[in-house]
Amino acid sequence: MALLSVDELTVTFGARGRESKAVDGVSFDVDQGQVVGLVGESGCGKSVTSLALMGLLPDKGVKLGGRADFDGNNLLTMSRRELRDMRGSQMAMIFQDPLSSLNPVVPIGIQVTEILQRHRGLKGEAARKEAAHLLDRVGIPDPARRLKEYPHQLSGGMRQRALIAMAVACAPRLLIADEPTTALDVTIQAQILELLKELVDEEGTALLMITHDLGVVAGLCDQVNVLYAGKVVESADRHELFAHPMHPYAHGLLESIPRLDAPRGEPLKPIRGSINDRIAWAEGCAFAPRCDYYTMECLTGTPALTEPAAAGHQVRCVNPVREPVEIATLDAGDATVTAHGGKNA
Amino acid sequence: MSLLELNDVKVHFPIKKGLFVDRTVGYVYAVDGISLKVEAGQTYGLVGESGCGKTTLGRAVLRLVDITSGEVVLDGTDLASLPDKDMRTMRRRLQMVFQDPLGSLNPRQNIESILSEGMAAHGIGANQEERREKIRAILAKVGLPSNALSRYPHEFSGGQRQRIGIARALVLEPDVIICDEPVSALDVSIQAQVVNLLDELQEELGLTYVVIAHDLAVVRHISDVIGVMYLGSLVEEAPSDDLYAAPKHPYTKALMSAVPIPDPTVEEARERILLTGDLPSPANPPSGCRFHTRCPWAQPKCKEERPQLREVGEGHRVACHFVEDIESGLLQIGTERAAVVPAARTEQDAVEEAVAKSAGTKAALEAEDAEAMADGDADVTPADARSEAEAESETESGPAASDADEAPASDADETSASDADEAPASGADETPESAAPAETAPAETDPAETTPAETDSTESAKDSSARGA
Incomplete structure (x- = not known):
């Protein structure tokens, strides 16, 4: 069975009578160790899909429909408490803009150890060691020093690496990456994509890649879903899709x-x-x-x-x-x- | 003579400190000695990563930022030394299209007012009526309805707003338009519309463009000549076909190999040079060659002496001491500075199966074509079709076939049967064909043996230039 199985997911915004469907019946599966792409232009519902899966949409003014089974449990009907335990440890997300997704007034080290404390119960020196190891793992040089620095002291690529380190801190089984390289330069983008590939290959993490860049998809995704106006319009293996769209x-x-x-x-x-x-x-x-x-x-x-x-x-x-x-x-x-x-x- | 000529242009921004008295404690060397020529009717593309100074250079040409030193010569007049008043009249001939179409249009002005403001300032058209006529003509040219005149920027979509930005530049009948990231704020399907519009307008009106962008594929598509910038200076300049076919500067090589290509087959066959680290700060640029801190080929000399742009081929200038040595293979890439990701990273069975499958489908399609043309008998056609069009897939499907002879063969059977009923023979012939390359495949996919990416690009460029001619 697939690790994540999304079935007819719908997300409706707005009050009764003035509703708009951002996601309109999207279904796809993500298997262990598989990279699945959601591709589309702005407004096609790809980011809303990811937020719905992570339970990050506001409660008010949003109606969810369909199912999203993660390991057999429906993510959409989970309680907040259950979701909190899931997020970070079982599934994690990498956001587009690393600067606005990191807390600007808290050093990187504390932001990374926070997750280790919450989900793995690591404290003090052990947590710091593990955090340094994680930064090293994602290719940040001199991790001990970087742990004490604030997000604004890191470069864009380094911030994205720190964010990835936080996402993989508890070895989640599913990673959701929402436009992880859009804010980065091409040479940095190549580094980050290579890192994501490595993580998937070595850890067997499933990756849901959300992007508008078909070039990124061509190099990374096994299965590609093309979204238009909230629905999947085409879904195929990448070789098949690029050869015969x-x-x-x-x-x-x-x-x-x-x-x-x-x-x-x-x-x-x-x-x-x-x-x-x-x-x-x-x-x-x-x-x-x-x-x-x-x-x-x-x-x-x-x-x-x-x-x-x-x-x-x-x-x-x-x-x-x-x-x-x-x-x-x-x-x-x-x-x-x-x-x-x-x-x- | 060139229409626009830049001679050793420098733009240094002072870094100020102090509460009451501003002390200058240093400079940000945003643009640090750039010389280039833009010919009339041509498009000059400037590429580089964020922070390399490409936008500052564009703004310096229009004197929207102060030029520290150097000359900007437009048609024989040096703009850098022109008094402000004369510069203002000169700007009619130099216009700019900005990146963010919403941010660069006043939300409280309607389109007519936005477009006629510049015309009135430069005395184009005797009265508003005349101007309105002209604006209508321009709007039609950029593909906007004439009822747009009384509407406001927020009523338009992103692509339409960019068209308004282009129309605003066009109404003044400029000689040179500087486009700063003209399509990067737009969705992919809209980008093509705007790129085509720029192309058409150039052809029709004989415009000269300086296009500044970070998207290499877009720049290559519209430019005749491309300059690659790194940390405030040009590292390479070449006709755009040459630049892709044979990038000479180490930075350009890495940049080119980092751009993803929307084709899985090409992606897998490519070799990548992954640079380590980030762009150094332009406030404290490295000594010598600006790129030596990240260059995989760096030598001691690079640290001490700053290389100048020199001609290495027709219209091809490079700022690197060791171009020839790198080219001839005398200097090998240093792996501690950059990771080289070899081509053909298809170890996973899943991917291989997929390749074998799509190969089967494609082979069936090819076989269909071949059959229709009726050359050769049924036994030979699938082989021909495969060897011509699927040479690459063969090398990848090879190992899969050797691992499990049954699986890919039956896959191919299924797909070809469902896809091409007219060619039942191809399915049966698939088995020996897909098994055969397995013997040769391992030798061919040895990553250490050659650098396929380079040979690749050279030859495909030869092809493309041959096609162009």
Whole structure:
């Protein structure tokens, strides 16, 4: 059985009559040692999903629906007390902005040992030692000195490492990373992604990766879920998804981003309109107003998740795209041949 | 002569201390001696990480910050020494598009007022009516409806606001537009729209751009020449195809290899140079070469002598003492400074199975195509298709096949059967084909043997330039 199994999760904000569904029936599984990606643009509900799983949404004005089973227990119906015991020890979260998620007036050391005290009962010297070991583990040089420093004294990459150290302090079985590298520079991003990969490989931690960056997904995630307007529109293994994106949105996204390794000079192929141009899922496909392939059939209720081509490749579209991404195939072909040649040489 | 020329431009911000009397205790060397040329009608891209001084340089060109020393020559006039009054009239020819489209538009002014303010200041259009006509034309050009005139910034989406920012620059008919992170605040699907708009406008109006961004893929897409900045100075400058194909400076190499590419196959076949540590403080820059503290190839000389930009190829300038030695392999990468993550990190069975599976699907598709073209008999086609398009996947699926001959073969069977009914033969042929590369695979995936990433990029660039020509 999957470690985390999310089934038809819905999150509704607002009072009666003026409700808006931020997450609209999202289902996915995360297995032990697996990296699962939730990808989408701003407003697609990816961060709200993670907050709902961690029980970090406010009680008032929020309605949760569906199930989220972590190890057989539904996270959504757990008491605050139970959740508090879970968070930090069983599941932990890494946030986007490391500066605003660390307490600015408390030294790093105290923030790390706090978790060790709460969940592992470590105190005094033992806790300090363990904290230093954790900072060392995530690649912070001179951990003993860093423990005494305040968040503003660390660089952005170092802060994110400290946050990761706090998240892995109790060897959680599930890590949720919400845009962990968005605020960082590319060279630092590469370091952090490498660290996350290591943690997953060595500790067998399950990782739920929330990001808008398809490049990050391509290098890290085993299974990818593409979200649009609160629903999963495509879900597949990463190789399958990048080779044959079938939902027009996923397909369009891959065609619209400039690639470092693609031939230059061609105009990009953007997706029309913006996320505001959408219809309610109840009336049809929310993506239809921006879609190049839409037919009248798209306006007759919510399309179901189906597996039109390969097993395990789910698409929520009545009219899925059959041709592969143009730029990507052209280039992937090139790259594979040259990589092969390069290795033989 | 170049339209815009920067000669040894320096911008140093004083660090002040003291309660009553400001004492200057030091300087932040934000921009520290930059010389570059921007040709008319071209796009010059400036890339670098946060804190490298790229934004300050852009603002210095417009004299939005004071230039400490050096020259900024626009069309023969040195802007750095121009009196403020003359500079103000000069700014019509130099416009800027800012990163945050909401923050750079006054929320209490409607679009007409925002766009006509600059025109009135520079005396463009005899009266408001004339200006309004012009604004309508520009709005149409940037893809906004003309009813936008009476609306306010908050009524627009992020992409539309950036279009307003571009329109504001365009109404003054500038020669040079400096775009500071023009798309980084926008969603991926919207980025492409704005990038295309910039491209179209350049073609139509013959504009010259200086694009400042941290996203290498975007910069490479729109720029003709790219300058890479590190800690206030240029470390490399090259035509954008060259820069990706053959980055010469160690920093550029690391930067290029760190940019994720949205393609799992390419990602796995790439080698990465992981830099350790962070950007040093520009208030206290390292001696000698600014990059020597993080450079995996650093030598004693780098600590003492600051390298100057020198020409190493056509239009390709690099500031590094040891470019040639690194190129020829005389200097080897020092592993204590940087971790090299070798290509093909697909040890896990799960990943391998996935690769084998997708390979099967793709092979089936290829087989379909090949069959349609009807060249060769059924026994050969799957092999051809695989060797041409799936060469990389083969090396990865190889070990999987040797581990468990049954599993990938049956996977491939399933997928090809469901995917391509017309090519039933391909499924049956899959078994010997996928087992065969297993013998050669281990030798090929030896990471120590070669540096595939480099050979890779050189060749793919050759390909792309060939395609361009």
